[in-house]
Amino acid sequence: MTHTVGVLGATGAVGQRLIQLLDPHPDFEIEALTASSESAGKPYRKAAKWRISTPIPDSVAEITVAETDPDAIPDVDLLFSSLPSSVGERVESDFCEAGYVVSSNSSNQRMAEDVPLVIPEVNADHLGLLEVQRDSRGWDGAMVKNPNCSTITMVPTLKALDEFGLSRVHVATLQAVSGAGYSGVTSMEIIDNAIPHIGGEEEKMESESKKLLGSFDGAELAAHDATVSASCNRIPTLDGHLENVWAEFEAGATVEDAVEAMESYQGIDLPSSPDPLIRVFEEPERPQPRLDRERENGMQICAGGLRESETGIQYNCLAHNTLRGAAGASVLNGELLAKEGYL
Amino acid sequence: MTHTVGVLGATGAVGQRLIQLLDPHPDFEIEALTASSESAGKPYRKAAKWRISTPIPDSVAEITVAETDPDAIPDVDLLFSSLPSSVGERVESDFCEAGYVVSSNSSNQRMAEDVPLVIPEVNADHLGLLEVQRDSRGWDGAMVKNPNCSTITMVPTLKALDEFGLSRVHVATLQAVSGAGYSGVTSMEIIDNAIPHIGGEEEKMESESKKLLGSFDGAELAAHDATVSASCNRIPTLDGHLENVWAEFEAGATVEDAVEAMESYQGIDLPSSPDPLIRVFEEPERPQPRLDRERENGMQICAGGLRESETGIQYNCLAHNTLRGAAGASVLNGELLAKEGYL
Amino acid sequence: MTHTVGVLGATGAVGQRLIQLLDPHPDFEIEALTASSESAGKPYRKAAKWRISTPIPDSVAEITVAETDPDAIPDVDLLFSSLPSSVGERVESDFCEAGYVVSSNSSNQRMAEDVPLVIPEVNADHLGLLEVQRDSRGWDGAMVKNPNCSTITMVPTLKALDEFGLSRVHVATLQAVSGAGYSGVTSMEIIDNAIPHIGGEEEKMESESKKLLGSFDGAELAAHDATVSASCNRIPTLDGHLENVWAEFEAGATVEDAVEAMESYQGIDLPSSPDPLIRVFEEPERPQPRLDRERENGMQICAGGLRESETGIQYNCLAHNTLRGAAGASVLNGELLAKEGYL
């Protein structure tokens, strides 16, 4: 069954990735695209500076871009939002109040206690928070968020390992420039360089991870009680976030246990979910961003280099930050909303 | 007072950096250069493919390169060695047995219990191990080692913080390609990429750090009992290793304590030692490899981003890997040997 | 109709690209793979360090690699050769003498007067030289060469423009590192740099272009009499050669004439030949290596920036150097050999 969908913030980097994923999607059909007022009224092909190496899809090229306003768009079953968070903060709620169901990649409201923050393979059951949300906000619509790209890269592996009683996590990230948007990192800043700071990123990784790994009792969400400490870096790589993780457990876990746990963890089966969810490499030098970011349409989580450290298991993980980590994450949440009957 | 010196392995990347540092050095005068047998007999300017952007120094251009053999070189007060470790393993001992004092950057024998592994600002007193070494090996000469470049970047900051009782360290490195030698990393491997593995590097960081921070009672060296866990990555940066460190302490330490400890730590005063030893940045996005690696002739340790984590202090540090981390480290050890009367 | 094929030099960079193209090919079936003697006897998946981001094809993973010797391989209809030219010089003739038909990417013998140097869309008729070759060499087999990657990028556009009487060409290249093989350019050489020299490349572009654009009267090949002057540079790009061309003509040609000539030129229709052969961009900043090298499976020639200069037409062109410029070029020649009945 096909659902009609729209994209809020369709001309930006994640907006373009959303269109790239939604155009061939078996269950979704794009009928609305919004952008800022300068773009409104133009056909999409003129409004967007298309920067993906595959051509702009015919299905969207001639759609007239609308303003990002509930009154300006046609009625659709589902909206994907990749608005800048400052704009999202302001208008996403307007859409929900107007009855729209929104799957949003924007960082605003991710930590609100009645907003489900979801990676379907990790915590699909948190979607139940939507009942709480509708009660508290009086919405006909609904708002689901996916986490930050650096969080998504790591959390599926932590979920797989949580059977050993995750107690403490250290993570250092090597993040690609595309995560900052098309113009976020200048070439003068990053060529022959690295930047050991990404504003707000460490806090997001810490709080979002604990929320994602937390438990929902049907009424309230309790965050996981593991401590998470992140150190975030930008490096001269185009796509693909690579992360070094140290995980500690209440119970002991061998490398074999950890590999087995990762390889067998699947979570849920949705159209865009890869199988297996996590690919574990034996070669210690893998995964690598350029070689492994495109696996399974950029949706697979890759892990490798599992080794015992004095206090737990140490490993590396990788995901495509604008596919699995942003646009693909929103699409997965849209698929979950469809499966659970919210559309 | 001037000492005559030689360079073993003078044509390689670190050998060239040694020459760059020794040429203008006030206390050392280059009189011998060795390389492999293909280069022996040629003037240095022909034997070496000079790859540093400043011109080859006149003082060495016409020196005839000798074979790396104690019988092939003139008598000099001090030898610097940047031999490949497989070669160093074989011949450095020959030079020491023949009476030469060797300051070596090669990784062989660094962990031998009668070989001092020294960063002068950190553990100059370990030089006393040379008496043990001469007793046990019957040498007239002596062998001092400096640690691996990734170890050097971090250990001065840990030493400064050890006043709070260092108990546990996690470190993730973002290492420059020059650390693998001129041809160590191909462009196809690293452009638009990162590699989460450097063979043997994590073990070196862990064992060398504990030896450097250990205590010497005049007879034996006891390693520091902190646990150290490293995760090493190669990134597309030319020079400068950047590291994310989490340090835990027996006593508590605030960020202010830690900044004060780093800024006031100096260790020892040698001609090539920077003042201050550690520069601490307030800006969270610093230090950065390209902007900060050249400070104080590439000899300063830079730190920044100090913040409290749940279990200690988290920060970033940086050093120029082929200057402070290799050639400059050997030169500092040579200066220490001169000061302590070993030449 | 399916032909059995083999790959000489199957473990190298171009060898892997050949396998990537031949595995899904409708008309060819891989039955033999050769490499150096260290690899011989191993299954291909162990002999090759697979470096392409798509997985190693199942169809070849278990093929036992043979030595590069006519007696060591099974009988196949066609061999593709990506041997180093020094090896190719020695053994390709042995295979031809033993009756094999060889489509070779190696640079040896490209300029021999009885060896057809072919881009099927440009000079398919030169294949007639094979009769001359068999007469002069007494071979049952046959040897066809494709040109150098930098030559292939430019020559289809020159052929299209030759209707205006090409008289003189200046070309400057910006070449990707993959053209030098996996280990050809170190990261220390090329990051934050460019190298204005590639040994032998300018001479190849000049002589090969004139041979490709030349005319064959059934007995002898006459080189085109245009002058060609090349300036070749290596830049920090992974794949895709970009070239700036100035073309002068005996007759005048406007930009519109030139665009029309390029867009309408097709040459020949083979399974791997793109349609159109040449894509002409209106946007002056295109084509760009990263955005345009993958078009039409990496087989399309892209052009753009056409403008009148005082003495002719100036433009830019681009092709994927290891697909259209090497492995794909050999496959196209194999398709031409099949079509013309040589298999």
Next chain:
Amino acid sequence: MTHTVGVLGATGAVGQRLIQLLDPHPDFEIEALTASSESAGKPYRKAAKWRISTPIPDSVAEITVAETDPDAIPDVDLLFSSLPSSVGERVESDFCEAGYVVSSNSSNQRMAEDVPLVIPEVNADHLGLLEVQRDSRGWDGAMVKNPNCSTITMVPTLKALDEFGLSRVHVATLQAVSGAGYSGVTSMEIIDNAIPHIGGEEEKMESESKKLLGSFDGAELAAHDATVSASCNRIPTLDGHLENVWAEFEAGATVEDAVEAMESYQGIDLPSSPDPLIRVFEEPERPQPRLDRERENGMQICAGGLRESETGIQYNCLAHNTLRGAAGASVLNGELLAKEGYL
């Protein structure tokens, strides 16, 4: 004798390079800095985001930034301008009318017939146009321009070769990202890529070169009658423009003639002018941006790869685009103005 100077547009990339060069300058003393109104009133160290790896000079750190207005700044002998050309177009004339002498790097008015466009080593005599300028414009002040960075890289070599009767030039450029300003090229645009178009650059190279090489009879400037055709590319290099040049002559010139002409050409002796002006490499793979851009404080022109082509001499040249090609070019013009008595 010391002259007081100011910098218009002091916070931008070229403005910072100007300060880096003027701070240690023997003849100039910085007394005024201007920027946009948001920066005005702040001390320079707060107004500028300092991005050069050497620290911000003490001599300027506390200067209060003024608005870019003749009434807002103290009286100084000479102003250097690195204003955006749109702003420069508007306000540089105001300063000249108010009596200031301006050495400007901005592109506006470079081609005006009464504005000298000068590289002191090439056409110092064109400064005589200032008399024409003052007559026509009624100014007490004066305006001198330096050309575009890509033009400066090539023109000194062409001037040296003009003794053979320069008739025609083809030039392809490989330009560094710093030429577009700090934020001019995003990392997403240029990593693993190249862009064959820089807006307006080719026209600047063509027209400016002819003006620089032209002759001044004391009243009027006649442009050189050689044809110049440029093709401009941006590549992933931080600093240093590399250019491939083909030069044709009325008289013949051998490679030896050309090398001799370049090596012996000096032009004029000013404090910041390198000696020799042009360094000619024998090694065909040099000059290279990273290895050679810093020679002689970034002020030397490097050339190499001289070879005969069918119609003239072909070679490569290189200069540091923000030093020799921008800030250093303005400083040289300031030195020429001082020497010629205009201050």
